[in-house]
Amino acid sequence: MTDAAWIDAALTSARPQAVGALLRYFRDLDTAEEAFQNACLRALKSWPQNGPPRDPAAWLIMVGRNAAIDEVRRVRREQPLPDDEAISDLDDAESALADRLDGSHYRDDILRLLFICCHKELPATQQIALALRVVSGLTVKQIARAFLVSEAAMEQRITRAKARVAQAEVPFETPGAVERSERLVAVAAMIYLIYNEGYSASGETAELRQPLSDEAIRLARLLLRLFPGEPEIMGLTALLLLQHARTAARFDAEGALILLEDQDRTLWNQPMIAEGLALIDKAMRHRRSGPYQIQAAIAALHARAARPEDTDWTQIDLLYGALEVVQPSPVVTLNRAVAVSKVRGAQAALDLIAPLEGRLANYFYFFGVRGALLMQLGRNDEARTAFDRAIALAHSSAEAAHIRMQLDRLMRDSATAQARASQ
Amino acid sequence: MLYALLCYHDEDVVCTWSKDQDAAVMAKLAVIQEKLAKQGRLGPVARLLPTTAATTLRKEDPPLVIDGPYAETKEQLLGFYLVDCANLDEALEVARELGEANPGGSYEIRPVGTFRPGGALA
Numbered sequence: 070m071t072d073a074a075w076i077d078a079a080l081t082s083a084r085p086q087a088v089g090a091l092l093r094y095f096r097d098l099d100t101a102e103e104a105f106q107n108a109c110l111r112a113l114k115s116w117p118q119n120g121p122p123r124d125p126a127a128w129l130i131m132v133g134r135n136a137a138i139d140e141v142r143r144v145r146r147e148q149p150l151p152d153d154e155a156i157s158d159l160d161d162a163e164s165a166l167a168d169r170l171d172g173s174h175y176r177d178d179i180l181r182l183l184f185i186c187c188h189k190e191l192p193a194t195q196q197i198a199l200a201l202r203v204v205s206g207l208t209v210k211q212i213a214r215a216f217l218v219s220e221a222a223m224e225q226r227i228t229r230a231k232a233r234v235a236q237a238e239v240p241f242e243t244p245g246a247v248e249r250s251e252r253l254v255a256v257a258a259m260i261y262l263i264y265n266e267g268y269s270a271s272g273e274t275a276e277l278r279q280p281l282s283d284e285a286i287r288l289a290r291l292l293l294r295l296f297p298g299e300p301e302i303m304g305l306t307a308l309l310l311l312q313h314a315r316t317a318a319r320f321d322a323e324g325a326l327i328l329l330e331d332q333d334r335t336l337w338n339q340p341m342i343a344e345g346l347a348l349i350d351k352a353m354r355h356r357r358s359g360p361y362q363i364q365a366a367i368a369a370l371h372a373r374a375a376r377p378e379d380t381d382w383t384q385i386d387l388l389y390g391a392l393e394v395v396q397p398s399p400v401v402t403l404n405r406a407v408a409v410s411k412v413r414g415a416q417a418a419l420d421l422i423a424p425l426e427g428r429l430a431n432y433f434y435f436f437g438v439r440g441a442l443l444m445q446l447g448r449n450d451e452a453r454t455a456f457d458r459a460i461a462l463a464h465s466s467a468e469a470a471h472i473r474m475q476l477d478r479l480m481r482d483s484a485t486a487q488a489r490a491s492q
Numbered sequence: 493m494l495y496a497l498l499c500y501h502d503e504d505v506v507c508t509w510s511k512d513q514d515a516a517v518m519a520k521l522a523v524i525q526e527k528l529a530k531q532g533r534l535g536p537v538a539r540l541l542p543t544t545a546a547t548t549l550r551k552e553d554p555p556l557v558i559d560g561p562y563a564e565t566k567e568q569l570l571g572f573y574l575v576d577c578a579n580l581d582e583a584l585e586v587a588r589e590l591g592e593a594n595p596g597g598s599y600e601i602r603p604v605g606t607f608r609p610g611g612a613l614a
Contacts, residue, residue, distance in 0.1 A: 298559040
């Protein structure tokens with residue numbers, strides 16, 4: 070690896086820890102970010118000459134803190150900045166600092182940094198944009214690209230989110246156990262949102278949005294390293310890995326969505342699946358179930374099936390039942406209906422989703438599922454109506470294309486049936 | 493003399509390699525592995541899953557199971573086993589049994605991602 074590539078990777082990796090610690094010192098997000106930026110600039114100058122420091126994060130925290138304090142002094146007294154020589158002998162200071170900052174401090178610093186991004190008053194898209202900018206260090210340009218908006222619009226969105234956060238009271242004292250677990254729940258939800266922003270992309274934009282999913286997995290792993298004993302964080306990480314493992318099989322050459330049962334399973338990423346399965350195995354030992362663990366367990370059952378017909382639908386049906394209890398939602402019931410149709414038939418599934426229509430009247434997937442179930446029962450006219458409705462509600466051309474494919478199949482089948490009948 | 497080569501790297505960096513980057517590194521390593529295998533000098537090669545998938549058994553009485561990798565610095569790596577287990581519980585069972593025979597210290601239990609058994613060593 071070249072110097073530049075190594076330094077870049079080290080700066081990215083150290084960023085959450087360093088910005089989190091600087092935020093604790095300065096209690097102001099802009100100051101913390103600026104301090105980190107300054108430290109990075111100095112690292113780019115110093116590291117190629119002096120070699121990488123033993124602990125890049127500790128180095129960046131100290132240099133960033135000194136730079137920010139110098140800046141305050143300079144503004145106050147209008148004195149010239151001390152030159153780089155004054156901070157060149159960092160070795161002793163670095164180890165002293167690393168000694169003082171124990172792991173638990175780092176852990177709460179990073180959690181706090183993530184937590185302020187999920188401020189309740191911020192809409193989800195702003196939360197995500199802020200986290201990607203502040204925690205992950207993606208450039209505004211990169212984030213704008215992933216969200217398919219202009220750089221100026223994204224800049225404005227992030228500035229607004231920052232202003233909102235600056236007004237909010239950020240809790241800087243070390244959190245107690247209850248507060249820490251509340252923060253974890255909020256942060257986990259945000260990481261899942263980031264993942265879904267990438268995952269729900271349609272075929273033609275999937276490549277642009279993929280960095281969102283990658284970044285969500287990186288953050289989930291980071292969180293798990295900080296809180297290694299939290300079964301729900303294991304579940305979240307497993308869920309993301311198991312879903313992400315299917316990426317290469319999810320779209321056809323035209324960018325149309327390929328359903329799970331039609332995917333080429335040899336394209337699934339086996340190392341990611343192995344990691345996801347190992348994490349669920351670990352989480353289950355705690356016997357403290359939760360929504361991420363259950364969803365991960367469902368994804369695991371799909372991952373374990375070499376062929377669609379090997380899928381353990383009975384177990385999936387049971388797991389969706391458990392998910393309905395801990396996280397009741399019409400969408401969960403709708404997903405369960407797919408499992409129910411495999412275990413107890415299409416009619417049972419239709420009965421299950423019938424009461425959901427009122428709440429899911431604008432949900433593309435509801436009519437897609439209903440159409441597919443009606444098609445299985447041979448009620449083709451009703452199926453066509455449901456598919457038409459689904460197309461009208463589709464958010465992306467990939468979604469619409471997928472339903473059109475089902476419609477084509479329906480037309481083809483009924484044409485074949487008519488041809489047969491007239492023979 | 494047999495030598496064990498233990499691989500260390502920044503996990504955060506390696507985990508963010510793209511599939512192509514990863515494959516490129518593995519392909520370069522495979523050339524060297526191939527050469528060693530032809531010379532009859534290569535034993536098993538394993539790539540471990542990330543430390544987030546690790547569990548540690550402290551060989552105390554009673555033994556203590558902790559999520560995460562072995563994180564102390566006061567003890568040193570002295571050896572390793574490769575055991576085929578159906579799940580983590582089975583692996584922990586094996587570790588407990590070994591721990592009873594040799595108390596003190598810890599076992600870090602890490603699932604193996606990819607494994608090449610290698611040939612018989614001369």
